Each structure stands twice: as C-alpha cells, then as structure tokens.
Amino acid sequence: MIRVLLVEHTRLVRGAFAALLAREDDIEVVAEADGDGDVVERAVACRPDVAVIGVDSRVGEEIAVGGELQARLPECRMLLMMASTTPERLRRLLDLHAAGVISTDAPPDRLVHGVRKLVRGKRFVDPEFALAALDAGANPLTPREVEVLRLTADGTPTREIAERLCLSAATVRNHLSAITRKTGGRSRIDAVRIATESGWV
Incomplete structure (x- = not known):
C-alpha cells in the first residue's frame, strides 16, 4: 500500500x-x-x-x-x-x-x-x-538587476537604492532602463508587475 x-x-x-x-x-x-x-x-x-x-x-x-x-x-x-x-x-x-x-x-x-x-x-x-x-523564456534579468528591481518594488528611492547597493544613482537609473527594456514594460511600475508575474523577482 x-x-x-x-x-x-x-x-x-x-x-x-x-x-x-x-x-x-x-x-x-x-x-x-x-x-x-x-x-x-x-x-x-x-x-x-x-x-x-x-x-x-x-x-x-x-x-x-x-x-x-x-x-x-x-x-x-x-x-x-x-x-x-x-x-x-x-x-x-x-x-x-x-x-x-x-x-x-x-x-x-x-x-x-x-x-x-x-x-x-x-x-x-x-x-x-x-x-x-x-513556453516561458528564462529570466532575462541579471542578479544585480533583480536586486535593483526588488528595492524599486518596495518603493525605495533611486538614491537610497544606490547607497544600499554601493552604486551611483546614474548606474541605478541605467539598470532600471535595462530592466524596463528587457521586461517590455512601459514604465518602472509596469516592469515590476511583469517581472513579479513571471516569477523573476
């Protein structure tokens, strides 16, 4: 049995x-x-x-x-x-x-x-x-991009994200632009939604 x-x-x-x-x-x-x-x-x-x-x-x-x-x-x-x-x-x-x-x-x-x-x-x-x-593709985001997106999803401002991850604010903005492009989102909020629904963050 x-x-x-x-x-x-x-x-x-x-x-x-x-x-x-x-x-x-x-x-x-x-x-x-x-x-x-x-x-x-x-x-x-x-x-x-x-x-x-x-x-x-x-x-x-x-x-x-x-x-x-x-x-x-x-x-x-x-x-x-x-x-x-x-x-x-x-x-x-x-x-x-x-x-x-x-x-x-x-x-x-x-x-x-x-x-x-x-x-x-x-x-x-x-x-x-x-x-x-x-049918779904693999996660297109790098580990650093995932960190940035998680903090963004929590409502953390760009400057604070930069401080937490020891990056410049310009680098954080570059990461967010890359994330938006990779997810196909129209905005950061849209990118967060798409990445969350896809299980990437």
Whole structure:
C-alpha cells in the first residue's frame, strides 16, 4: 500500500481529496493535517510514502515545513498542490524539496497518477505547469538587476537604492532602463508587475 499524508487547510477540500485517494486499492490516507504546526510530527508518527500538501498564500511557511519534513523523513516524497505558479517559482520548488507539483484544477486521476509516480522514485510535474514553463523564456534579468528591481518594488528611492547597493544613482537609473527594456514594460511600475508575474523577482 502507498501511505499518504494529506495536508490541506480547508476541511471540505481535504475531505474531497481524501475520498478520492481512498477509492484506490493501492493507496491509503494514513493521516490528515490542516498544516497549522502539526505536519512534521504527524508525518514522523505515521511515516507516509508521500505527503500531498496543498499550497495557499502561505507558500513560504509550507516550503519551510517541507524542508523540515525532508530532513526528518527523507524517504517521504512531497507532492505540492497549487492553483497556479510561474516558471521561475516552479523551478525553485523543484530545486528545493518538492518531488512533484500538481494543479488543483487537474483531473482527479492526475493526482492519483502523481502519487504513484513519486513512489516509483520519479518526479511529477502537472502537464499544464510544464507547458507554461517550456513556453516561458528564462529570466532575462541579471542578479544585480533583480536586486535593483526588488528595492524599486518596495518603493525605495533611486538614491537610497544606490547607497544600499554601493552604486551611483546614474548606474541605478541605467539598470532600471535595462530592466524596463528587457521586461517590455512601459514604465518602472509596469516592469515590476511583469517581472513579479513571471516569477523573476
């Protein structure tokens, strides 16, 4: 039997996923959690093969939980469920602890397929997410441009950005011009929006 820990904040959604997985002869949901601090302890207690984790706006918290889970239970594979992602964010998730990522809009049998694939030691990426990643270009911004854009997005004035990054104000303005050109934005605000939606910052 494939032992699954199911983590989802919304009780109704968690129940639906549990019922879906329970229909399979080779899958058993051995524990459920709402993600509020008890995930790792439940996993250590029930030792699942796969942890299916619903990701909401608290993605940073859940990734931190995933890191602790992998440290204490390295044999447990992590499948993240999320409504949407960006190519850059998808790469970061897979580079960190996730063995698989699936859309919450995916057909039910895709979740079952993903769980089985992870148990066989393979990765699973929802085809919709994979196609979006293939269609999107790589991050065109340099690491320095990303630093400048992050500070700009926080509302930091050009002169202060220059001081923080040990640059001249003219160099910061040059970086912002290059960022606007590379993102295809019409303004700095537009460049911030495009880069954020693309997962580049």
